[in-house]
Structures are given as structure tokens and as C-alpha cells.
Amino acid sequence: MILKGKVWKFGNNIDTDAIIPARYLTTSDPAELAKHVMEDADAEFPSKVSKGDMIIAESNFGCGSSREHAPIALKAAGIQGVVANSFARIFYRNCFNIGLPIFESEEAVKGIQEGDNIEVDADSGVIKNLTKDEEYTAKPIPPFMQELIAAGGLIEWTKKRLG
Amino acid sequence: MILSVFALLKALIHLTNSDYLLYISFKSFLKNLYYFEQFLGGIVNITEKILAAHVGRDEVSAGELINAKVDVILANDITAPIAITEFRKTGAKNVCDKDKIALIPDHFAPQKDIQAAEQCKMLREFSKEHDLSLYFEVGKMGVEHALLPEQGIVLPGDLVIGADSHTCTYGALGAFSTGVGSTDVASAMATGECWFKVPEAMKFVYHGKLNKWVSGKDLILHTIGDIGVDGALYRSMEFEGEAINAMSMSGRMTMCNMAIEAGGKNGIMVPDSTTVEYVKGRAKRDYKLYTTDSDSSYVDVREYDVSKIMPTVSCPHLPSNTKVAADLSNITIDQVVVGSCTNGRIEDMREAAEVIKGKKVNSNVRLIVIPATQEIFLQAMKEGLAEIFVNAGAVFSTPTCGPCLGGHMGILAKGERAIATTNRNFVGRMGHPESEVYLSNPAVAAASAIMGRIATPEEVQ
Numbered sequence: 001m002i003l004k005g006k007v008w009k010f011g012n013n014i015d016t017d018a019i020i021p022a023r024y025l026t027t028s029d030p031a032e033l034a035k036h037v038m039e040d041a042d043a044e045f046p047s048k049v050s051k052g053d054m055i056i057a058e059s060n061f062g063c064g065s066s067r068e069h070a071p072i073a074l075k076a077a078g079i080q081g082v083v084a085n086s087f088a089r090i091f092y093r094n095c096f097n098i099g100l101p102i103f104e105s106e107e108a109v110k111g112i113q114e115g116d117n118i119e120v121d122a123d124s125g126v127i128k129n130l131t132k133d134e135e136y137t138a139k140p141i142p143p144f145m146q147e148l149i150a151a152g153g154l155i156e157w158t159k160k161r162l163g
Numbered sequence: 164m165i166l167s168v169f170a171l172l173k174a175l176i177h178l179t180n181s182d183y184l185l186y187i188s189f190k191s192f193l194k195n196l197y198y199f200e201q202f203l204g205g206i207v208n209i210t211e212k213i214l215a216a217h218v219g220r221d222e223v224s225a226g227e228l229i230n231a232k233v234d235v236i237l238a239n240d241i242t243a244p245i246a247i248t249e250f251r252k253t254g255a256k257n258v259c260d261k262d263k264i265a266l267i268p269d270h271f272a273p274q275k276d277i278q279a280a281e282q283c284k285m286l287r288e289f290s291k292e293h294d295l296s297l298y299f300e301v302g303k304m305g306v307e308h309a310l311l312p313e314q315g316i317v318l319p320g321d322l323v324i325g326a327d328s329h330t331c332t333y334g335a336l337g338a339f340s341t342g343v344g345s346t347d348v349a350s351a352m353a354t355g356e357c358w359f360k361v362p363e364a365m366k367f368v369y370h371g372k373l374n375k376w377v378s379g380k381d382l383i384l385h386t387i388g389d390i391g392v393d394g395a396l397y398r399s400m401e402f403e404g405e406a407i408n409a410m411s412m413s414g415r416m417t418m419c420n421m422a423i424e425a426g427g428k429n430g431i432m433v434p435d436s437t438t439v440e441y442v443k444g445r446a447k448r449d450y451k452l453y454t455t456d457s458d459s460s461y462v463d464v465r466e467y468d469v470s471k472i473m474p475t476v477s478c479p480h481l482p483s484n485t486k487v488a489a490d491l492s493n494i495t496i497d498q499v500v501v502g503s504c505t506n507g508r509i510e511d512m513r514e515a516a517e518v519i520k521g522k523k524v525n526s527n528v529r530l531i532v533i534p535a536t537q538e539i540f541l542q543a544m545k546e547g548l549a550e551i552f553v554n555a556g557a558v559f560s561t562p563t564c565g566p567c568l569g570g571h572m573g574i575l576a577k578g579e580r581a582i583a584t585t586n587r588n589f590v591g592r593m594g595h596p597e598s599e600v601y602l603s604n605p606a607v608a609a610a611s612a613i614m615g616r617i618a619t620p621e622e623v624q
């Protein structure tokens with residue numbers, strides 16, 4: 001799978017309250033959540049983001065609450081994938097479970113600026129910076145996670161097991 | 164001697180496990196080592212023992228991905244609606260076990276608006292449809308992480324998952340418990356299992372005796388201040404030492420509750436007589452006490468002399484941004500919240516009441532006291548604590564998460580500042596994105612309510 005898109009850049013410890021504030025959690029409708037995505041980190045973000053964009057963040061992206069509304073809101077807002085130095089663990093598993101591709105790569109985070117166009121090969125973990133003509137690599141995705149992705153997320157994987 | 168040689172070899176396994184390619188090339192070597200170690204009776208920590216028992220093995224090792232049986236599955240009025248929708252998509256006709264699934268409407272309950280009411284209704288109807296025995300209606304419900312241990316639903320040796328990040332609280336009982344997502348809960352409701360990566364472990368040792376007005380909250384805030392909000396990322400945090408041994412279950416739960424605030428997968432303490440005493444009379448089924456082998460290896464060991472730890476406060480906007488409370492006396496406040504799954508237990512109510520008794524809440528401050536469960540609410544009434552709070556000019560509320568997550572019952576306006584006994588102070592956590600939250604223990608929160616600024620209990624006595 002190849003993901004290609006324009007980059008929005010964020011810093012350290014972007015928590016799930018910033019990704020989708022609790023005041024909007026009286027619904028789990030993806031389209032409603034998308035209207036407020038990243039609002040407390042950047043109030044303009046919901047109006048700036050377009051389908052196919054990617055997020056680059058520093059360390060511990062998605063820390064805090066376990067709310068799956070966070071990756072759901074990102075996905076519904078059209079974010080194709082997230083590259084960060086590291087992810088908080090519940091956010092990390094939520095992304096694999098619901099099928100939002102995420103990658104860990106310190107060199108990519110260092111090299112990529114906001115507005116750059118990048119191309120990520122989800123299978124090989126190679127990240128190309130098309131704007132700067134640079135190439136970085138992401139940590140390999142563990143085999144079990146690959147299995148989850150191949151199945152189409154945890155629910156499809158569970159279905160197969162039950163079936 | 165042999166044991167420490169093996170601790171060393173074990174550390175080697177951990178190192179090699181972290182690199183998958185190396186792992187492949189060392190696989191046969193490790194396999195032999197694994198059997199050899201098993202033959203000698205390996206060196207395992209409490210988290211690994213509980214996880215191993217739930218996959219039906221003697222051992223598991225850090226880095227390994229496992230699919231384990233779970234004893235309790237939890238979700239609340241925010242996370243259960245997604246879990247229920249996803250559960251239906253699995254095609255499962257029945258839940259794995261009607262007595263293992265706890266659905267607790269506590270975040271926006273009692274239902275704060277129509278949308279919240281619709282979400283709570285989903286929990287109620289699903290519970291009826293599947294005859295769930297652990298659904299707690301408003302009037303019986305409490306903040307989930309205070310309620311489940313109180314009711315003897317989570318027990319030592321259990322493996323518990325919850326679609327709520329503070330599910331790590333139950334480690335205080337000697338259980339492995341961790342927060343997951345709604346889809347994990349959906350899958351577990353169908354299969355009774357959940358996938359985990361066995362975490363590496365860090366050990367935290369607390370020596371000495373606590374100072375007056377210093378509690379579990381101060382130890383954990385101090386620790387997070389030391390290691391940072393991702394200091395224990397993907398790892399297990401094992402707490403031990405003289406100060407933990409002397410600590411009540413309430414303080415222990417406060418500490419394990421905030422393991423997630425350091426990025427930890429779980430917080431855990433080896434159960435002792437205090438644990439057994441707490442569980443006695445509450446447990447409705449058998450439980451198992453696990454220990455940690457004395458030669459277990461840890462990726463990091465931190466030791467603290469607790470006699471040097473003073474009442475501690477986390478400043479905006481990260482729990483790791485800690486300062487000594489006494490150094491913050493210039494910070495004025497608009498609101499104080501005593502409650503939540505971190506510090507809403509009866510011991511916390513008593514601590515706040517002791518400071519506030521006979522005094523008045525500062526005229527510039529709103530003090531909101533929220534006992535975490537109905538039982539705590541009732542006990543606080545019996546002991547006269549509710550009266551102390553109301554006489555002082557505080558709100559004494561029915562159990563709810565409420566303001567802790569900026570839900571209802573005490574939301575901050577733009578530019579307002581609160582001190583709270585809760586666990587998070589992220590941007591916008593208690594209301595407007597330009598409001599601020601400071602985190603403290605109940606005694607500091609109560610003293611601050613009287614003074615109208617951050618204060619220590621000594622200042623008001």
C-alpha cells in the first residue's frame with residue numbers, strides 16, 4: 001500500500017484531548033468527530049485539513065485517554081497516516097485495530113517539514129520526501145500487526161477466528 | 164549465583180527480543196535457553212506470571228505477542244457505544260460470558276444532555292439484551308475504577324481490560340489490568356480474549372516513611388515528574404518498598420491509576436496482607452496471589468527516599484510538570500475539584516474534610532466534592548463529612564466523572580484556573596482550551612479552596 005500526501009506537523013505529547021476534546025464525545029459519529037479534529041492543538045485545523053493529508057509528530061503521539069474517537073476522527077478527516085518518533089500505547093493499538101496506518105521513524109520526523117509532500121510505502125516502511133528528494137525508513141511493523149492489517153482490522157480478524 | 168547468571172542471560176533475551184531480525188537469527192539459541200530456564204524454574208516478574216497464567220503457560224517473555232484470556236472486560240458511556248457497534252459487526256450471537264462484562268455509565272452520567280442520554284441508553288439496552296450482570300445504573304453506578312475494586316469485581320491475579328486508560332488502577336490489587344480501545348473490547352466481548360505485547364518492566368522502590376500530608380498521589384506525581392509522560396512507554400511499572408507496604412489500598416490505587424500518565428502499560432504491586440484484608444468480604448469468586456521472583460530483571464530501577472518528598476503539584480499542561488506545592492503560593496484559583504478515580508475514595512474525602520473542617524471556602528472559589536461511588540457517598544454522610552463540606556460552602560455531588568474530563572458539573576471558562584485531585588491537566592481537559600488545571604492530593608486541594616490560591620495544609624491549620 002502506497003500513501004501519498006501533504007504534511008501537517010505537530011510537536012511532542014499530542015494527547016487525545018487535543019486530537020478530539022472530551023466535550024465532543026457525546027457522539028461517536030465519525031463525520032461529527034472529524035469537524036473538531038486536532039481543535040485544541042490548532043483551532044484552524046479542521047478547516048485546513050484535506051483528504052489524503054498526513055500528520056508528522058514528535059514523541060508520544062496520542063497519549064492520555066483510551067478514546068478510539070481519536071484515530072476515528074483523524075481517519076474521518078481524511079488523514080491517511082501518521083508518522084511519529086513514538087506513539088502512546090493505547091493509541092498505537094487502536095490504530096492497528098481500526099486500520100489507520102502509523103509509522104515510527106525519527107529520521108523522517110527530523111527531515112520532513114510542514115507542507116512537504118511525502119510518499120510512504122506501508123509494506124516496506126520506506127518514506128520518501130518528494131519535496132526535498134530525501135528517503136527515510138520506518139521501524140518494521142511486527143508480524144502480528146501485519147496480520148491485523150491484512151485482515152482489515154481487529155473486527156475482521158475476530159470474525160475470521162469466530163467463523 | 165546460578166540465578167544471577169540467569170538474570171543476566173534473561174536480560175540478554177530482552178535485548179535481542181527488541182530487534183526482530185536479531186531475534187530470528189537467535190531463535191534456536193533462545194529456544195534452548197527458554198527450555199533450560201524453565202527446567203531450572205525461570206525468573207519472572209508478577210506481570211509476566213499473570214500474563215503467562217492467562218495463556219496457559221509457565222512463562223512469557225518481554226516483547227512477545229500473546230493472545231490471553233481476560234477475567235473482566237470494562238467499558239463506559241463514552242467507549243461502550245463504539246464497542247457495542249463493533250461487537251455487532253463480528254457476527255457473534257452471544258457475549259463470551261455475561262458475568263465478565265462491566266458496563267458503567269459514569270462519564271456523562273447522570274445523563275447530561277440528550278446525546279449523552281442516547282449513549283447511556285445503548286449500554287442499558289445491550290446489557291438487557293445479553294443479560295449482563297455487571298451493568299450499573301445511575302443510582303448504583305460510581306466512577307468505574309473506584310467501583311470495580313470496591314464491589315470485589317476485580318481481584319488479585321486477574322487479567323482485566325477496559326476501554327478506559329485508567330483501567331491500570333487495579334494493579335494495586337496485584338492484578339494485570341490495562342486500558343485498551345473500544346474495538347479491543349468488542350473483540351474480547353465476542354471471544355473472551357485480547358492481544359497483548361508482553362511489556363518490559365521498570366521497578367520503582369520507595370524507601371522510608373511518608374511526611375504528614377504526603378500520600379500516594381504525591382509519590383506518583385513525583386515519579387512522573389522524574390521519568391516524564393513517556394518515561395515508562397509500553398512498559399510495566401512495578402512499585403514496591405517500605406512506603407508502599409505501609410500504604411492503604413486507597414493510596415496504592417491512586418499510584419497505579421496514574422501509571423498511564425507516564426505512558427505505562429500497567430502499574431502493579433505484589434499483593435500482601437493489606438490487599439487480602441481489602442478483598443476479604445468483597446470477593447465473590449476465587450482469586451490468586453502472585454509474587455515477583457527476587458532476581459527478576461528490569462530495564463530500569465528507580466529508588467526514592469520518600470522522607471524527601473513534599474506535597475507535590477503538577478502544573479499545566481502535563482502531569483510531568485511537577486513542582487513542590489509550597490513553591491506555588493502565588494497561583495490564584497477559581498475552582499477546586501476533589502474526586503475522580505484517582506482521589507475520590509473515602510480516605511480522600513476524610514483527608515479533605517480534615518483540612519476544611521470549621522473553615523469556609525474562599526469567596527473567589529467554587530469547591531466541588533464528588534465521592535466516587537454511592538457507597539463512598541453514603542459513608543461520607545454517615546461520618547459527617549458531607550456536612551463539613553456543605554457547611555464550608557462546597558458542592559457535594561452524586562458520583563460522576565463530571566468535571567475531571569470537562570464533561571459536566573463544573574466546567575472552566577476561558578482563562579479560569581482549577582486545582583483538582585484528578586489525574587490529567589492537558590490543554591482543555593476541564594473546559595475551555597485556555598483554562599488551566601493543576602493536580603494535587605486532597606489535602607492540598609482543600610487548603611487551596613480555603614486560601615483562594617495554591618496552599619499547603621499547614622498554612623490553614
Ligand code: SF4
Binds near residue numbers: 270307327505567568
Ligand atoms: S474520573 Fe476522570 S480519569 Fe477517572 S475514569 Fe472518570 S474521566 Fe477518566
